[in-house]
Amino acid sequence: MPVNPSGMLLLAAQSLSLVRGGRELFCELSLEVYAGQLWQIEGANGAGKTSLLRILCGLSRYGFEGKVLRHSRHLYVGHQSAVKALLTPRENLAWHVSGERHNTNQKIEAALAGVGLYGYEDVPSHTLSAGQHRRVNLARLALSNSPLWLLDEPFTAIDKTGVAELQMLLVAHVEAGGAVVLTSHQALQVRCEVQTLNLDRVAA
Amino acid sequence: MSAPGAAQFCVRLLRRQLLLAVRRPIEIANPLLFFAMVVALFPLGLGPSPEKLAGFAPGVLWITALLSNLLTSDAVFRSDFDDGSLEQLLLAPQPLFLSVLAYIGAHWLTTGMLLALVSPVFALMLNLPLQAVGTLVVSLLLGTAVLSLVGGIGAALTVGLKRGGMLISLLILPLYMPVLIFGGAAVQAATSGFPAAPYLAILGALLCFAVALAPLAMAAGLRISIDA
Numbered sequence: 001m002p003v004n005p006s007g008m009l010l011l012a013a014q015s016l017s018l019v020r021g022g023r024e025l026f027c028e029l030s031l032e033v034y035a036g037q038l039w040q041i042e043g044a045n046g047a048g049k050t051s052l053l054r055i056l057c058g059l060s061r062y063g064f065e066g067k068v069l070r071h072s073r074h075l076y077v078g079h080q081s082a083v084k085a086l087l088t089p090r091e092n093l094a095w096h097v098s099g100e101r102h103n104t105n106q107k108i109e110a111a112l113a114g115v116g117l118y119g120y121e122d123v124p125s126h127t128l129s130a131g132q133h134r135r136v137n138l139a140r141l142a143l144s145n146s147p148l149w150l151l152d153e154p155f156t157a158i159d160k161t162g163v164a165e166l167q168m169l170l171v172a173h174v175e176a177g178g179a180v181v182l183t184s185h186q187a188l189q190v191r192c193e194v195q196t197l198n199l200d201r202v203a204a
Numbered sequence: 205m206s207a208p209g210a211a212q213f214c215v216r217l218l219r220r221q222l223l224l225a226v227r228r229p230i231e232i233a234n235p236l237l238f239f240a241m242v243v244a245l246f247p248l249g250l251g252p253s254p255e256k257l258a259g260f261a262p263g264v265l266w267i268t269a270l271l272s273n274l275l276t277s278d279a280v281f282r283s284d285f286d287d288g289s290l291e292q293l294l295l296a297p298q299p300l301f302l303s304v305l306a307y308i309g310a311h312w313l314t315t316g317m318l319l320a321l322v323s324p325v326f327a328l329m330l331n332l333p334l335q336a337v338g339t340l341v342v343s344l345l346l347g348t349a350v351l352s353l354v355g356g357i358g359a360a361l362t363v364g365l366k367r368g369g370m371l372i373s374l375l376i377l378p379l380y381m382p383v384l385i386f387g388g389a390a391v392q393a394a395t396s397g398f399p400a401a402p403y404l405a406i407l408g409a410l411l412c413f414a415v416a417l418a419p420l421a422m423a424a425g426l427r428i429s430i431d432a
Contacts, residue, residue: 059291060431073207076295080288086227087220095220097289097303099213099296 007035009071010148010179011056016066018051025051026199029066035147038174038192039181043199049183050079050152052199056181057150074148075100075140079156081133085126089117089136092125093143103143111142114169116162131157141169149173151182164189213298214306221310224283231279232314235272239319242268243326254331261330262340262391269319269344270351270380276315277355278372280307281363281426290363294430300423305415308356308422316348332395339394339404346407347387353411353418354379360425364432383410 013031017024025048033039041049054060056068057076075098083092093108103111112121115135120128125136134157141149149170155163163186170180171190188194208216225232246264247257284290293303323344324337332340358376362368390403 057295059294061427062431073297074295076291078288078291080286080291082288082292084224084283084287084289086224091220091223095216095223096292097217097220097284097296098292099207099298102208102212102216 007037007177007179009034011071011074011181012069013056014067014069016052016055016064016068018048018055018064020048020051031056031197033148033179033181035177035179036174037179037195038170038188038190039179039195039197040188041181041183041197041199042185043183047199049199053150053152053181053183054078070148072148073146074150075144075146076150076152077137077140077154078152081130081137083125083133083136085124087125088122089125089128089139090121092136093139096140098140100140100144100146107143108139111139112136114142114165115139116165131159131162134158135162138166141173147178149178149180149182151180153183155184155186207297210298210302213296214302217303217306218310221307222313225310225314231276232318235276235315236318236322238275239268239272239322240326242271243329246330258331258333258395261327261332262336262395263388264330265323265327265332265340266344266347266384266388266391269316269323269348270384272319273315273348273351273355274373274377274380276311277352277359277376278362278369280311280356280359282359285363285429290426291430294426300426301419304356304360304419304422304426308352308418311356312349312352316352317345320344320348332391335397336391336394336400339400340391342404343387343390343400343407346404346411347383350383350407350410350414351380353414354383357418357421357425360422360429362429363426364429383407386410 009032011033016029017027041052043049055064057074089112090108093111094103109121112118115138117132117135125133138154154166158166167188167190171192174180174192243264246260250256250260281290294300296303320341323340327337327340354376358372361375362372365371386403386406390400393403394400
């Protein structure tokens with residue numbers, strides 16, 4: 001694995017091109033994500049942010065040109081919360097389908113408390129709001145042992161304090177040697193360096 | 205600690221799917237009620253003569269079991285697709301082959317197996333000779349497992365479509381036919397006092413074949429459905 005001063009190479013995308021509906025979203029796009037980096041992908045609606053993230057995480061395998069090399073395990077958080085309404089938040093996290101490591105009850109409780117869901121561990125998830133569903137999903141970040149996080153619009157439906165807490169969690173992850181790639185329209189207010197990739201500029 | 209092994213993960217998925225099924229008991233009851241209703245229709249349509257019913261019973265029971273399985277196979281991956289869990293499953297480091305097998309296992313336990321276990325009641329309703337009841341249960345246990353696996357292929361291919369219900373029937377009903385032929389023949393043989401074991405052996409062979417190949421098709425179908 002190539003190593004540069006900032007850390008190990010976790011993900012490399014080589015000359016990605018994507019055409020959707022006759023429109024070129026991006027062309028010859030290359031991206032290297034090293035440990036300790038926080039990437040923000042910007043762009044107008046329809047610029048291809050979600051498509052790019054789905055290509056990076058491996059959900060989209062066909063219909064684009066280029067190559068993606070994944071050197072580490074990654075955790076993907078998409079638009080949908082992947083929270084089962086019939087299960088409680090505790091069960092959702094303990095038996096999550098993403099195949100992460102097994103977590104003890106205390107760890108799950110701590111993770112849920114960390115996203116402001118203390119006291120909601122054992123209520124059915126269908127009684128929770130949309131924002132709380134997002135928070136249950138984001139509790140997976142604290143439980144994860146994947147070095148690379150790919151987050152699609154993680155701040156959607158989260159309140160102001162939640163956004164601040166989430167940004168702190170992202171910085172802590174980056175400082176601990178992880179890496180984050182996220183799409184968002186809001187400017188990040190974090191104390192570490194943010195690499196930005198603007199898809200509008202790439203297309204132009 | 206790293207990611208759980210494939211077997212451990214399968215157990216986790218199986219428990220999760222079973223708990224989800226138990227939390228919605230109506231989903232478990234629906235195919236059984238459908239089975240009961242349709243079987244109850246036959247004496248009304250064919251006439252209540254016990255000899256006539258006994259002649260039709262093997263075929264009627266098997267076709268009804270097949271249709272009630274068809275009714276539920278659409279739902280195997282549907283809710284996971286709708287809430288985004290399916291994306292997460294595809295990204296899991298464990299082999300998808302075994303994960304979908306766990307899904308189908310849970311589906312069979314809550315549909316086919318229960319149906320096979322309650323089928324003697326309906327067999328008596330249609331005057332199936334007692335000597336054939338054991339064969340009916342065994343043939344349904346083996347056969348519905350094949351049906352669940354084949355139905356899973358259709359479910360995986362149509363999960364991305366808004367209205368996949370009709371298409372799934374067209375896709376998988378032809379594949380259901382061998383199971384129906386040998387399942388029905390097994391019960392028919394037992395009814396007439398012939399050995400049913402050869403037919404059951406063929407059903408077992410079909411099951412082995414389906415366990416080996418259907419998960420491959422399901423995994424590929426899911427990847428295509430999520431990619432689209």
